[in-house]
Amino acid sequence: MAEIAASDADVVALLTRQHGDIRNLFDEVERTSGDERRDAFRRLVRLLAVHETAEEEVVRPFTRSNVPGGEQVVEDRLDEEREAKEVLSRLDGMDTDDPKFLTELLALRLDVMAHARAEERYEFIRIRRHADKDRLASMASALKAAEAMAPTHPHPGTESAAKNIALGPLAAVVDRTRDAVRKALGKDG
């Protein structure tokens, strides 16, 4: 979207840039294999967890209380995120070189990117309209704090296990990242 300036002081620009990073990571997972693919997929899961958690904790409350019709906008986005989480759970325990992996990954990609487009079209544009500069900046800071706190190695302890080991429970990766993000945002527990 041309009107979105790439600025770290603007939560909408930051989230939109992350949507691009997520798309690039899907590309990377698809075109690699073996350890490289495992590593790219791990980074993708981490970014998805950080991104979606930050949206839930920082952006959704703003939309709910400041955007006209915000309740419905939030409900629609939550439905989309639930669908993506279901696909993600199908990838749980699957090795990244499993022949079925790419099929499930593609399903996840379609859900995640459709959701991202809906956010940009129906939510972010309205946030822009209803948040002042300071609010856009303070939400951006919260997002960056969340990203900095999230674990970079989401499943320590399983690294030395069998070479073809699956990533470990994705749900645990997501939970751990979510905990760190909530802590960073001052919402422990």
Ligand SMILES: [Fe+2]
């Ligand atoms: Fe989202």
Ligand SMILES: [Fe+2]
């Ligand atoms: Fe998003």
